[in-house]
Amino acid sequence: MAPSARTSAVHELSITQSVVDAVTRRMGDARVRRVRLEVGRLSGLVPDAVQFCFEVVAAGTTCEGALVEIDEPCGHALCRTCGRAFETGDVLPLCECGSADIAVEGGRELRIREVELA
């Protein structure tokens, strides 16, 4: 079962707090209408939980009510056994050839891409 945003919102809470802190620090008093984040599929963050936490931590700040858009880039896997390259959302991917000896690059992005001001 997919984790529920409400029960899995643990490290997401402090990380989302960092997002709101960073946006208010960079944007000063400007009212924020939209925040676009990049949360890699292998980052260990649950995007739904970030959405849920954002509502809570943005309350009373310039980010209150802002729309949160989340890009979820995959990791790039390269099988060291058969040489196949593929995209993956798994931290422990398996190759079609059965090998688990796989190098994974990317997919762990945690970035604030942009904000739209009101």
Place this chain on the structure above:
Amino acid sequence: MCGTCGCGEAGVRVTELGTAAPAHGHGHGHASGHASGHGHTPGDGHTPGDRHVPGAGRVVALEEDILGANDALAAENRRVLTERGVLAVNLMSSPGSGKTTLLVRTLVDVGAELRMSVVEGDQETLLDAERIGATGTRVVQVNTGAGCHLDATMLARAMAALAPPRGSVMVVENVGNLVCPALFDLGENAKVVLASVTEGDDKPLKYPHMFRAATLVVLNILFLAVAIYNTRARNEVLTKIIDRCLEMPAR
């Protein structure tokens, strides 16, 4: 929120064992504790990444690491530790897999020789700090309240209270949790993760982020494998755990 100065981390308390009050003072590195949310730099108008979308608001490209504030504080911790020649180990696992017991035994065996000191992380109580303190080791307890992990700010505060001596070893026992602590750099030299026989051999598969972050995995509570399995079953279980740890993609 800390009652004295109102700094950011709701409910976090740092207590030096043997002192009645939380080791707060104002020597806990306020400069770093306030690095994230304060000192508003006003938006400086149009940065090169700005663009106007017709009918919408001004879009500003930030391209900022979300964990950047924590990572900057972790880098500062790392700088302080390196300068003092202190080796810092971040000890992590699920609750109940034997972190404190392993630590107490290590302190009894080599604690004096390596001049070890300890930072204990738990949501509540000074119980673990008392166990560590009973070995004669210097210890500071961090209680995270609702928090599920230690972060670099908390370690900075704990280090200010602990003041680990030059050329010593400092062990940070993180909050028992195989999920959240994996994401937060504290500025340590190594992340050591315990996997105990009682947790089952599938832990590395179920919590891959933590095992992937590990510099070293310690297999613990082996005596139970000896007590409950025959030799063949025991070897099977242990081989599975080890294989699964080794299958983690290289960082």
